[in-house]
Amino acid sequence: MNPGDSETIHVPLLDVAANNRPLREALRAAIDEVCDSGRFILGPVVERFERAVAEYCGVGHAVGMSSGTDALLAALMAFDIGPGDAVVTTPYTFFATAGAVARLGARPVFCDIDPVSFNLDPDAVAAYLARAERRGGHWCDPASGARLRALLPVHLYGQCADMARFRGLAAEYGLHLIEDAAQALGARDRDGRRAGALGEVACFSFFPSKNLGGFGDGGMCVTDDPALAERLRILRVHGSKPKYHHALIGGNFRLDALQAAVLAVKLPHLDDWIEARRRNAAWYREAFRAAGLDEMLTAPTETPGCFHTFNQFVVRAADRDRLRAHLDARGVGSEIYYPVPLHCQACFAELGYRPEDCPEALRAAAETLALPIYPELGEAQRRRVVDVIADFYGRG
Numbered sequence: 001m002n003p004g005d006s007e008t009i010h011v012p013l014l015d016v017a018a019n020n021r022p023l024r025e026a027l028r029a030a031i032d033e034v035c036d037s038g039r040f041i042l043g044p045v046v047e048r049f050e051r052a053v054a055e056y057c058g059v060g061h062a063v064g065m066s067s068g069t070d071a072l073l074a075a076l077m078a079f080d081i082g083p084g085d086a087v088v089t090t091p092y093t094f095f096a097t098a099g100a101v102a103r104l105g106a107r108p109v110f111c112d113i114d115p116v117s118f119n120l121d122p123d124a125v126a127a128y129l130a131r132a133e134r135r136g137g138h139w140c141d142p143a144s145g146a147r148l149r150a151l152l153p154v155h156l157y158g159q160c161a162d163m164a165r166f167r168g169l170a171a172e173y174g175l176h177l178i179e180d181a182a183q184a185l186g187a188r189d190r191d192g193r194r195a196g197a198l199g200e201v202a203c204f205s206f207f208p209s210k211n212l213g214g215f216g217d218g219g220m221c222v223t224d225d226p227a228l229a230e231r232l233r234i235l236r237v238h239g240s241k242p243k244y245h246h247a248l249i250g251g252n253f254r255l256d257a258l259q260a261a262v263l264a265v266k267l268p269h270l271d272d273w274i275e276a277r278r279r280n281a282a283w284y285r286e287a288f289r290a291a292g293l294d295e296m297l298t299a300p301t302e303t304p305g306c307f308h309t310f311n312q313f314v315v316r317a318a319d320r321d322r323l324r325a326h327l328d329a330r331g332v333g334s335e336i337y338y339p340v341p342l343h344c345q346a347c348f349a350e351l352g353y354r355p356e357d358c359p360e361a362l363r364a365a366a367e368t369l370a371l372p373i374y375p376e377l378g379e380a381q382r383r384r385v386v387d388v389i390a391d392f393y394g395r396g
């Protein structure tokens with residue numbers, strides 16, 4: 001390659017089309033099959049995909065949902081969480097995690113994150129729970145008096161939160177344990193078990209940017225508890241069982257047969273794609289070191305014993321916003337996940353949090369930057385990302 005060639009390399013943050021292209025024929029055949037069958041709502045294609053995901057996660061049951069957001073909503077509804085209740089979660093996540101809690105009239109309680117993994121910090125949760133008040137046989141949020149009902153950790157960026165600790169805390173305080181595993185299908189915890197098998201119920205998303213992405217919205221709840229799975233199945237069809245008889249109030253939370261067909265074609269490739277992401281991550285780490293960037297850029301690490309799926313490769317960067325503008329001007333995509341921690345969002349102002357209540361989430365929001373990591377990312381593109389960053393810090 002000529003020295004000038006690298007200038008013309010554009011590196012998008014994500015390339016969904018490149019991911020689907022090699023599977024075009026199989027995807028079209030799967031879509032045709034659904035179209036020809038005329039069964040677009042639930043049915044055998046959805047059931048087959050549910051069984052495949054349950055097996056993949058090592059759990060007994062999977063219930064296809066219309067999105068990751070609706071999977072969270074249904075999981076919370078299955079535990080009857082609503083007004084007067086509180087759910088402990090992380091402020092450093094996609095909005096849906098806490099949005100689902102608030103939409104049901106319950107109160108999100110935000111505890112700070114671990115600065116290395118960016119996941120909800122079990123020590124912060126333990127310290128908060130130690131201040132909980134016992135009222136009428138229940139543990140309550142000291143600020144509002146709301147009854148504490150569940151812990152909702154997120155496996156952020158594709159790496160499991162410290163679920164062993166959260167299982168212990170959930171048992172100690174009588175709380176449900178829900179995994180927001182939207183970014184983490186395929187991730188493994190220290191005990192080797194997959195995300196989805198680490199709490200009472202887990203919620204996945206098949207949004208196109210996730211490691212297993214559909215052709216639109218989709219999600220899933222997985223659980224080992226057959227009664228809970230049945231409740232989720234009823235909630236996803238307006239709480240109807242039998243048809244037109246409603247003991248529960250649910251919603252329309254169904255996964256489309258067309259999405260299930262597409263996702264079933266893609267699932268067998270997921271492990272290869274995760275391996276490619278992990279190879280890209282290892283390559284970046286080495287290249288940053290070789291370029292002398294370690295002081296300005298902290299690459300993400302894998303929690304010892306865990307298996308990270310790198311849905312996102314998120315660095316901490318000195319002078320983050322100017323670095324991002326520099327990358328953008330040179331055709332390198334990046335994104336900030338997430339620029340405003342949830343405890344600082346305007347819609348949650350009435351919860352009464354101050355920014356400094358979760359200092360690590362606040363610092364992460366100011367310092368983190370996601371770089372291109374998708375499986376099809378080639379070496380020339382990775383090289384370009386590192387060169388542009390090195391150029392910004394004067395190490396080019």
Ligand SMILES: *Cc1c(COP(=O)(O)O)cnc(C)c1O
Nearest residue numbers: 067068069094096182183205207
């Ligand atoms: C993507 C995501 C969701 C929501 O999933 P959708 O399918 O987009 O509704 C929830 N939580 C986290 C952490 C996510 O990354």
